[in-house]
Amino acid sequence: MQEWLNRLGPLLGLLLVIGVFSLLMDTPARFLSPNNLRIVLSQTVIVAIGAIGMTMIIISGGIDLAVGSTIALTGVITALGINDGLAPSVALLSGILVGGLVGLVNGLVITRLRVVPFIATLGMLGVARGVAKWMANEQTVNMRGTWLNELLVMFPNPPWLLVAPGVWITIVLAILAAVVLRNTVFGRRVFALGSNEAAARACGIATDRLKIWIYALAGLLFGLAGVMQMSRLRQGDPTVAAGSELDIIAAVVIGGGSLNGGEGSILGSMIGALIMAFLRNGCQQVGWPNYIQEIIIGAIIVIAVAIDRWRSAHA
Amino acid sequence: MRKLLLIFLILTLATSCVKNNGPSSKKKFTIAVIPKGTTHEFWKSIHAGSNKAAQELTAQGTAIEVIWKGPLREDDREQQIQVVEGFAAQGVSGIVLAPLDNRALVRPVDDAQRAGVPTVIIDSGLESNDIVSFVATDNRKGGTLAADRMGQLLNGKGKVLVLRYAEGSASTTEREEGFLSQIKQKFPGIELVSTDQYAGATRDTAKRASENLLNRFSDVVQGIFTPNESSTAGMLLALQDIGKAGKISFVGFDASQTFIDALNADQLHGIVVQNPFNMGYLGVRTMVDSLMGKPVEKKIDTGVMLVTKDNMSSPEVQALLHPPLDQYLK
Numbered sequence: 001m002q003e004w005l006n007r008l009g010p011l012l013g014l015l016l017v018i019g020v021f022s023l024l025m026d027t028p029a030r031f032l033s034p035n036n037l038r039i040v041l042s043q044t045v046i047v048a049i050g051a052i053g054m055t056m057i058i059i060s061g062g063i064d065l066a067v068g069s070t071i072a073l074t075g076v077i078t079a080l081g082i083n084d085g086l087a088p089s090v091a092l093l094s095g096i097l098v099g100g101l102v103g104l105v106n107g108l109v110i111t112r113l114r115v116v117p118f119i120a121t122l123g124m125l126g127v128a129r130g131v132a133k134w135m136a137n138e139q140t141v142n143m144r145g146t147w148l149n150e151l152l153v154m155f156p157n158p159p160w161l162l163v164a165p166g167v168w169i170t171i172v173l174a175i176l177a178a179v180v181l182r183n184t185v186f187g188r189r190v191f192a193l194g195s196n197e198a199a200a201r202a203c204g205i206a207t208d209r210l211k212i213w214i215y216a217l218a219g220l221l222f223g224l225a226g227v228m229q230m231s232r233l234r235q236g237d238p239t240v241a242a243g244s245e246l247d248i249i250a251a252v253v254i255g256g257g258s259l260n261g262g263e264g265s266i267l268g269s270m271i272g273a274l275i276m277a278f279l280r281n282g283c284q285q286v287g288w289p290n291y292i293q294e295i296i297i298g299a300i301i302v303i304a305v306a307i308d309r310w311r312s313a314h315a
Numbered sequence: 316m317r318k319l320l321l322i323f324l325i326l327t328l329a330t331s332c333v334k335n336n337g338p339s340s341k342k343k344f345t346i347a348v349i350p351k352g353t354t355h356e357f358w359k360s361i362h363a364g365s366n367k368a369a370q371e372l373t374a375q376g377t378a379i380e381v382i383w384k385g386p387l388r389e390d391d392r393e394q395q396i397q398v399v400e401g402f403a404a405q406g407v408s409g410i411v412l413a414p415l416d417n418r419a420l421v422r423p424v425d426d427a428q429r430a431g432v433p434t435v436i437i438d439s440g441l442e443s444n445d446i447v448s449f450v451a452t453d454n455r456k457g458g459t460l461a462a463d464r465m466g467q468l469l470n471g472k473g474k475v476l477v478l479r480y481a482e483g484s485a486s487t488t489e490r491e492e493g494f495l496s497q498i499k500q501k502f503p504g505i506e507l508v509s510t511d512q513y514a515g516a517t518r519d520t521a522k523r524a525s526e527n528l529l530n531r532f533s534d535v536v537q538g539i540f541t542p543n544e545s546s547t548a549g550m551l552l553a554l555q556d557i558g559k560a561g562k563i564s565f566v567g568f569d570a571s572q573t574f575i576d577a578l579n580a581d582q583l584h585g586i587v588v589q590n591p592f593n594m595g596y597l598g599v600r601t602m603v604d605s606l607m608g609k610p611v612e613k614k615i616d617t618g619v620m621l622v623t624k625d626n627m628s629s630p631e632v633q634a635l636l637h638p639p640l641d642q643y644l645k
Contacts (some may be wrong), residue, residue: 006622022508028529036530036558043523085604154526154556233518240519284527290482290513 009311010255010271013304017275020284021156033283036164044277045166046071046232046241049225051255051269052170052177053103053218058252059181060214061194061261062117064106067175067222067245069128072238074099074226076132077147079141079236089147095230096223102128103219105156107212127246132238141236151231166228172219178266190214194261250297251276254304275300320546344379345555346602347402348595350385350413351438356545356571357591358385361437364595365411365641370643372603375540381601382407392419403427409447411598413438425636433605438591439486441622447605450598450615452589454486455472458493458542461566464621465498465505465538467563472504473537478525478550479513480543490542490568490587500534508536511604514546521549527558533559544569551577570622583639590618592638 002012022028030036050067056066074095081091102124109120150157151166161168192200193207201207228235253259255268255277276297283293332520348365350358362383369379382402386394392415400423402410410427412434414420421443424434428445437450440537467473477494480487491510497507512528514521521541539554541547547567551574560582567574570588577583605611622632 030531033530037524039530043526074399109622138353139359146500155558229519232522235518237354237518239352240517281527284512284524285531287509287511290515 003145006205009307010275010304013254014275014278014301017278017282018132019286021278022287024282024286028068031282036281037153040274040277040281042154042164042232043168043281045164045170045274046225046228047244047247047251047276048170048172048273049173049221049228050244051175051251051273052266053221054060054248055255055257055264055266055269056177056181056190056214057117057218058249058259059194059261059264060190060211061197062110062211062214063121063259064103064215064218064222065118065121065245065250066106066124066128067104067225068241068243069125069132070102070219070222071101071136071226071229071241071244073102073128073132074223075117075230075233075240076136076236076238077142078142078227078230080135082143082146082148083141088148091146092148092227095227096220099223099226100216101219103222104212104221107215111158111211112216130237136236136238140238143235145234148227148231152228166231169224173224174266174270176244182267186213187254190191191262194263197264247276248273248300254301256308258308260267316512330518332355335447336400339463343380343407344603345382345528346409346411346599347382347384348599349398349402349404349409350383350393351413351415352575353383353385354543355569355581357544357569357589358474359644360591360638361413361595361598363640364597365599366593366595366643367592367639368603372600377603378391378608379599381441385413386415392416392619396420396423399427401424403432406430407473409594409602410434411602412436412441414441415439416483417442428536428624431448433602435605437594439484441485448601448611448613448615450594450601450617451486452594453616454489454619455493457498457512457524457568457587458490460619460621461540461568461585461587462494462497462501463492464566464587464623466502468566468584469502469505469538471502472506473564474506474532474535475538475540476532476536477510477540477542478528478546479510480512480541480546481516487542487568491497492539493643494542503508505538507635508532514541516545518545518549521546522552525553527552529553529557529559533557536563538564538566540566542560542568544571547583548573554582554595575627575636578622581624585621585623588614588620588622588632588635590635593617630643 022031025031025172054064055147058199077098078091078095081094082088106121109115110117152164190212193210197207229240251272252264252269255271257264279297280293327539340423350361352358365381368411369381384398395415403426414436417440422442424443425445427434435447435450473561477491479491490508492526509528509532512524514524539548539550566582567583570586574583574586597617598614601611626632
């Protein structure tokens with residue numbers, strides 16, 4: 001029962017946001033239309049894929065601040081790959097692998113050099129961004145049109161897909177990640193690592209190797225998010241997604257993740273990402289200025305965590 | 316005695332002139348050109364134009380070195396301030412600056428002036444009296460041209476949406492105001508349904524804002540105006556995604572290959588094009604003129620014109636759309 005309430009918390013928040021905006025809107029039918037849903041889902045994909053990786057990292061008690069830079073870097077790499085005549089699937093793969101490589105380096109710095117994750121990834125935030133600008137020659141990288149550009153279109157081809165292919169990819173990945181986290185040895189170890197690292201090590205878990213795996217795996221997801229970003233813009237932009245790491249962390253936290261580790265769920269993080277996308281979308285359509293959106297999103301992050309604390313104190 | 320004194324005076328003057336002239340004709344002026352960002356095609360043209368000025372002047376015997384450096388993101392004021400401060404400290408001969416903000420950059424520019432480094436402002440205004448000259452597009456006129464085109468496209472009646480660029484950017488605000496006031500004055504039959512939303516600094520933010528706005532207004536509006544390259548690009552992507560490109564009269568600002576293709580495909584019905592190449596060129600020329608002690612105008616217009624599918628192939632427009640970038644950028 002208690003567990004179900006915990007699950008429902010973020011979902012109720014999402015419904016509340018949608019409900020409030022429907023009331024505020026003079027054309028609620030349009031706000032609730034399938035087309036608007038398509039827009040919001042497409043806009044959520046990048047943050048959502050990032051949040052899948054971030055959820056694993058945060059459950060394990062870590063943090064990754066380099067996501068935004070990784071997204072920019074992998075988007076640029078993929079665009080450059082296409083320009084160099086690689087097949088789109090190979091370019092896609094190279095983008096994802098570079099993301100994984102960035103994560104692997106993060107994991108190695110954290111475990112081998114004993115640098116705390118906050119600092120290690122803060123460093124990577126600068127390094128990856130710089131490399132992205134360097135590779136892109138300080139310009140945006142325009143590339144020829146390929147099927148990669150169709151990943152996040154509003155009206156997918158074939159139409160029976162209903163939503164963009166990228167949205168389906170995100171849903172499949174989210175389900176996979178949720179199953180892995182809940183039902184596999186790897187997943188249980190991630191929770192154990194985040195709940196109590198010393199105890200996990202005492203139980204015979206190779207915590208260092210586990211951490212490297214977690215960061216590398218999350219990196220692959222961030223790489224995919226970078227490809228999605230490139231697909232949305234139809235160019236590799238080395239300056240894109242600055243600050244999106246905070247959106248991604250916020251999605252995880254709104255969804256019940258704890259920065260102390262040991263807590264968090266993929267479903268919650270996905271809902272957290274949707275809440276933020278709906279807030280942006282709604283504020284814009286009601287005609288509120290940007291600063292109101294920023295204030296509201298900021299307040300909601302704090303309120304969500306406060307409710308979470310209150311609930312666990314009374315559990 | 317008086318004659319002797321006069322001769323002496325003339326002699327010293329002459330030798331001092333020689334002394335001054337000697338090194339100064341060989342002296343190298345270093346001009347720092349600081350754009351708002353480096354990722355838009357617009358800035359590449361400015362860069363090419365300033366290089367052209369440098370090459371011409373160098374060929375005429377005044378050695379000019381242009382240093383090109385900007386913040387990579389168009390909305391990073393802090394980074395641009397640091398770039399200006401860096402050049403002032405480094406002691407370049409002069410700065411040609413496209414300020415990201417009409418106030419935030421006042422202090423560093425005034426400080427540079429005090430440190431003996433004068434500044435020519437290009438592209439976007441700066442609320443300072445300590446500048447050599449303001450070399451820019453008449454942005455208000457650009458907005459007015461866009462409004463005239465919109466009125467013509469809609470036959471003077473319909474609903475129009477304006478997606479603004481970003482808070483605090485003087486040049487785009489003037490375009491927006493020029494557009495709005497011309498619509499209000501000249502086309503009372505046109506209703507402005509949304510004029511208070513901002514596209515933000517990048518294509519990504521512009522696309523997101525456009526999608527959200529179009530969901531609400533795409534069945535209502537007959538016309539859309541966007542005031543710069545990134546907002547026009549974002550809106551165009553959003554229109555293409557929902558299959559409305561070409562169905563709504565769309566007037567944008569600035570030029571890029573994507574926009575030219577869209578004009579040909581009737582997805583974009585007019586772009587107001589500035590002359591960034593000329594802006595970069597005149598920016599550096601004005602700076603050098605001033606450094607050499609020539610009088611310069613306080614305000615220099617670099618020209619703006621409306622480009623449509625009809626006039627696109629005229630040589631005048633072709634020169635504007637395809638500035639000789641390759642020739643001057645290596």
